[in-house]
Amino acid sequence: MKLAFIGLGSIGEPMAERLADNGYDLNLYKRNKLNIDDKKKYFFDPIEAVIDCDGLLICVTDNKAVESVLFGANGVADSLKPNSFVIDFSTISPNKSISLHQRLRKKNVFYVDCPVSGGTEGAHKGSLSLFVGASKKECLSFENIFEVLGESINYFNGVGKGQQVKALNQILVAGTYAAVAEAMELGKFLELPMDVVVNALKVGAANSWPLENRSKAMLIDKHPLGFKLELHHKDLSIAIDLAKSLNIDLPITSRVKEIEQRLMQVGLGELDVSVLHRYISLMKKEDENNCID
Numbered sequence: 001m002k003l004a005f006i007g008l009g010s011i012g013e014p015m016a017e018r019l020a021d022n023g024y025d026l027n028l029y030k031r032n033k034l035n036i037d038d039k040k041k042y043f044f045d046p047i048e049a050v051i052d053c054d055g056l057l058i059c060v061t062d063n064k065a066v067e068s069v070l071f072g073a074n075g076v077a078d079s080l081k082p083n084s085f086v087i088d089f090s091t092i093s094p095n096k097s098i099s100l101h102q103r104l105r106k107k108n109v110f111y112v113d114c115p116v117s118g119g120t121e122g123a124h125k126g127s128l129s130l131f132v133g134a135s136k137k138e139c140l141s142f143e144n145i146f147e148v149l150g151e152s153i154n155y156f157n158g159v160g161k162g163q164q165v166k167a168l169n170q171i172l173v174a175g176t177y178a179a180v181a182e183a184m185e186l187g188k189f190l191e192l193p194m195d196v197v198v199n200a201l202k203v204g205a206a207n208s209w210p211l212e213n214r215s216k217a218m219l220i221d222k223h224p225l226g227f228k229l230e231l232h233h234k235d236l237s238i239a240i241d242l243a244k245s246l247n248i249d250l251p252i253t254s255r256v257k258e259i260e261q262r263l264m265q266v267g268l269g270e271l272d273v274s275v276l277h278r279y280i281s282l283m284k285k286e287d288e289n290n291c292i293d
Contacts, residue, residue, distance in 0.1 A: 001142070004029065004043075004050040005057045006069050006076075007090070010225055011116070012059030014123035015089070015149055019057075022148045027053060050076045055142055059089040062234055063096045070100060082108040085142055091115045091170075091231075093238050094160035097133060101159040112139065113159060115166035116150070117173075119226035121213070127151040131169070133162030167239040173210075173273070174236055174256040180210040181277035184218040194219050214274040223272040230269035233260040 004027040005016045020026050020040065028042050029049040043049035046069065050056050056076065058069055066088060070077045080086070086109060088097065097113035104111040113133035122128040130150040132139060135157045139146070146153045156162055183201075187194050198215045201207065217223050236257040243250045259279050266282065268275050 001025065001055065002053045003027070003055045003057055003145075004053045004076075005059075006046055006049065007057075007059035007065075009059065009061075010120050010228075011123045012089070014120065015057075015059060015128075018123075018126050018148055019145065024145075024148075046074055046076050047079045050079050050081075052081060053084065054081070055085045055087065055145075056080060057087050057089065057145070061090065061231060063092045066090050066092055066096065066100065071103070077104065077107060077109075080104075080107065080109045085110040085112065087142070087145065088113050089116050091166050091235050091238070092163060094163040094167075094242065097160045097163050110138070111159070113162040114146070115162055117166065117169050118151075121226060122151075123149075129169075130154060131162040131165040132156060133159045163238070164242065167235070167242050170232065170235040171239050171250065171253050173232065174253050176208045177210045177214070177273050177276050178252075178256045178259065180208065180215055181218055181274070182280060184215055185277050185280035188219065210274070214272070217272065217274045218277040221278070223275050226272050226274070228269065229260055229271055229273050229275055230264055232273045233257060233264060233269070236260070 002025045003019065005012065005019070006029040008016060008028060008030060016026060016028060026041065027049040028040055029046045030042050030044060032044075058066060060066055060069060069075060070086075086104060088100070088111065092113075097111075101111040101113075115131050116122070116128040117131070118128040126149055128150045129152040130146050132146070132153065132155045134155065136143065136155045139155070154165070156165055184194065187197055198211065202211060214226070236253055239253060240250055240257065259276065262282070263269070263275060263279055268278065
């Protein structure tokens with residue numbers, strides 16, 4: 001099976017590497033010629049990259065980026081082979097996924113939304129959670145791609161459903177990351193032995209993925225990139241818009257989005273979501289400065 005992959009970012013690149021290591025014939029699209037690995041097939045024109053491919057895999061940032069890949073000035077939609085498929089690993093709005101599915105169906109191309117969760121660690125290990133907006137039957141011809149990339153493969157029968165589930169995922173991520181961030185900062189201000197504290201918390205009901213995997217980064221204030229704050233902020237906008245369409249308010253998610261916006265304003269958007277903990281110190285410092293003034 002010959003595939004093209006567009007979107008070699010912090011998650012897309014390790015996903016592509018796993019597929020290549022598992023024997024897939026991959027055409028990789030890159031926007032520039034820097035840091036090229038000669039052992040891989042790189043293309044600098046996306047249209048050339050998809051020619052004669054059985055499937056196109058996309059992992060880009062947002063609605064606008066996916067639209068550009070498929071239907072932009074140099075979009076590949078008209079160059080996709082009939083009866084081929086597009087797997088979109090991007091996190092975008094459910095309505096956008098539905099629109100892309102409908103437009104590509106007219107070209108006899110099957111589009112499936114398949115956002116992922118698990119960060120760069122999961123992409124490298126092949127342990128991602130996949131939220132597939134289609135039935136297993138519809139994906140039989142390429143389900144092995146999912147098996148190479150994911151540990152948890154979940155089929156939700158309907159285009160856009162994968163994106164809806166990813167919205168729920170990001171709501172939960174928002175709450176748990178924010179709670180861990182607050183706990184770590186308060187513990188530091190209390191001068192508690194935080195390594196011992198974290199080990200104790202991991203055993204009880206307070207345990208979570210962020211506590212297990214990001215508490216140390218928060219405590220030492222060093223943030224290896226798992227998932228950018230600015231991308232999570234974008235995902236929360238999708239979740240909040242989805243809720244608003246049903247006249248539902250998401251107060252906790254909305255508050256975390258506001259906190260992320262503030263951190264982005266001071267230049268932290270490119271860092272991992274675990275940088276949320278800095279908000280506590282930032283606000284404390286601003287309050288102290290206001291008192292001095």
